[in-house]
Amino acid sequence: MTEITSPDVELRVLVYSHDAATRSRVMSALGTRPHPDLPRLHFTEVATAPVVIEHMDAGGIGLAILDGEAAPTGGLGLAKQLRDELDHTPPILVLIGRADDRWLADWSRADASVPHPIDPLRLRDTVTSLLAPT
Known part of the structure; x- marks a missing residue:
C-alpha cells in the first residue's frame, strides 16, 4: 500500500484564472509540496471556463482553485455550475475579490475561499x- 506522503503520489490541482499572473501566484504560493502530509502537487493551468469543464468531466482532478475575479466567466459561477452539473467534484477553493464576498463563495458551494490579494500562508x-487526510 502506498502512503500519501510517498514521493510517487501526485495530486492534480486545476488552477483557473484568465490572468496568467494570478495562476502563477497560486502555484508559487503552494509549491509542489505545501505540507509533508500531503501528496506532491501537479498543476494544470486553465484560462477558460470551457476547458475547466472538460478537465472536470474527464476526472482525475484532486482540487480545483477557481478565480472569482476571472473574466468573462468568474470562478464563483463556475464553482456553482460544477456542483450543480457533476455527480462528483473534488474540493473547490475560490479566490474572492475581498473577504466580504465570502457569502458569494457560500452561494457557489465552494469548500473554501481565500481573498485577493493572495496571501501565500493563508x-x-x-x-x-x-x-489533509482524515
Missing part, C-alpha cells in the same frame, strides 16, 4: 485543511 493553510 492559501497554503487553506489548501492543507482541504486536503
